[in-house]
Amino acid sequence: MSEIKDKAIQAKAITYSLASMSTEQKNQALEAMALELEQDTDQILAANAQDLLHGRENGLTDSLLDRLTLTSERIQDMALGLRQIVELDDPIGEVMEKFDRPNGLKIEKQRVPLGVIGIIYEARPNVTVDAAGLCLKTGNASLLRGSSTAIHSNKAIVQTLQKALEGIGYVKEAVQLIEDTSREAASELFTLNDYVDVLIPRGGASLIKTVVASSTIPVLETGVGNCHIFIDESAKAEMATNIVVNAKTQRPSVCNACETVLIHRNWAKQHLPNLLDQLHQHHVSIVGDEELREWDASSEIAEHKDWAEEYLDLKLAIRLVNSTEDALAHIRKYGTHHSEAIISESDEHVVAFLNGVDAAAVYHNASTRFTDGFEFGFGAEIGISTQKLHARGPMGLEALTSTKYKIYGEGQIKS
Structure with missing residues (x-):
């Protein structure tokens, strides 16, 4: 029997016991996992160093290396994420609806676990902890499949998490790699x-x-982030510049970083030079159309693929537009339904943009970098869904649940 099938069978076998775990038991397990991560920091960093060495030898980009890198602070953040999940309400068992039928049947709609959740992810070891913690709190077994680039880090992290679970008498198969x-x-x-x-x-x-x-198997689809910021003609110059620089440079390797800025021509006439100067000071390379080159001779001419690209790096596409409608048309053509933002002081334009964009998260006067389970108060997240069925946006605990109906009768039969 293959490793995968063997672990999947083990995970399935414990789903019924996981579903019946009390909130107190699950929170105890999460706290134990957080504590063990802190105690095993040195071992995890040593394993991560192996992955980073192999990554550099294999030519991983700086962006991918950043995603792969663990530090003491990042491990502390992972432990903090688990403790934040402890503080969140347990959705399992929540009665969402309750109603009576004319025939006397009493019906309840209740949240229940999904069961066994397989998570397939790339070079981000923090996902290992986020996924394990969220699945555990919702009574699900997690079957984790990371990439080869992070295998040493993931193995060390899962060994730590399983050690914590065993230490409190919890089934370690609740988290498997x-x-x-x-x-x-x-x-x-x-x-x-x-x-x-x-x-x-x-x-x-x-x-x-x-x-x-x-x-x-049914897929909860997370999406890539070709995120846009539209600077309206009424935008405050300092605010718009700060938001764009933050959304592009604060951590360019993540899916909620800005990849394209659409700028109203009237705003550009006064403020574009300063924005370009700030971006260049942050070592951002820029692509745009011929018109942009009149403002920035160092920019490259954008091809069709550049408007659709998720760069995940210090690279940005810029296009000048005439109106909110032009910005919306561009986003509808190239956007990935992730996160979009408008910087504007016009109520009319803000309403048109927020209502006209089809995305999981739409912002007014704020950076797209806030599309995140932690920032939304969900604790850690399992991912950001850009689809429309079951869950959309940052997926926290509720996204990892299904429902069942409980029907209470007094002998009713169907006539």
Whole structure:
């Protein structure tokens, strides 16, 4: 029997006991996991150093290396994320609706776990902890399949989490790592419908497309982030500049970083030179159309693919537009339904933009970098969904639940 099938069977076997765990038991497990992460920081960093060495040898970009890198502070943040999940309300068992039928039947709609959740992700070891914690709080077993670039980090983290679970008498199979990172192993995982209830891909467009196209298991689809900021003609100059610089440079390797800025021509006439200067000071390379080159001779001419690109790096596309409608048309053509923002002091334009954009998160006068489970108060997140069924936006605890109806009768039969 393959590693994947064996671990999937183990995960399925414990789903019923996980579903019956009390909130207190789950919170105890989360606290134990957080404490063990802090205690095992040195071992985890040593394992991460191996991955970083291999990554540099294999030519990983600075952006990917940043995603892969763990520090003491980042591990502390991972532990903090688990403790924040402890503080969140447990959705399992929540009665969402309750109503009586004319025939006397009493019906309740209640939140329940999904079961076994397979998470397929790329070079971000923090996802290992986020996914394990969220799944545990919701009574789900997590079957984690990271990439080869982070295998040493992921193995060390999962060993730590399982040690914590065993230490308090909890079933360690609640969190399992698939150590086989081959494509063949992934293909096998895609077809384990008898044991895995849902798959969640987290990563680039290629990974997500592969999972959606190949899986016979239902997929909770997370999306890539070709995020836009539209600077309206009424935008305050300092605010717009600060937001764009933050959204592009604060952490360019993440999916909620800004990739394209659309600027009203009237705003550009007065304020574009300063914005460009600030971006260049932050070492951002810029692509745009011929008109932009009149303002910035160092910019490259953008091709069609540049407007659709998720750069995940210090690179930005800029286009000048005539109106809110022009900005909306561009976003509808190139956007990925992730996060979009308008910087404006015009109520009319703000309403038109917020209502006209089809995205999981739409901002007014704020950076797109806030599309995040932590920032939304959900604790850690399992990913950001850009689809419309089941869940959309940052997916916290509720996104990892399903529902069941409980019907109470007094002998009723169907006539």
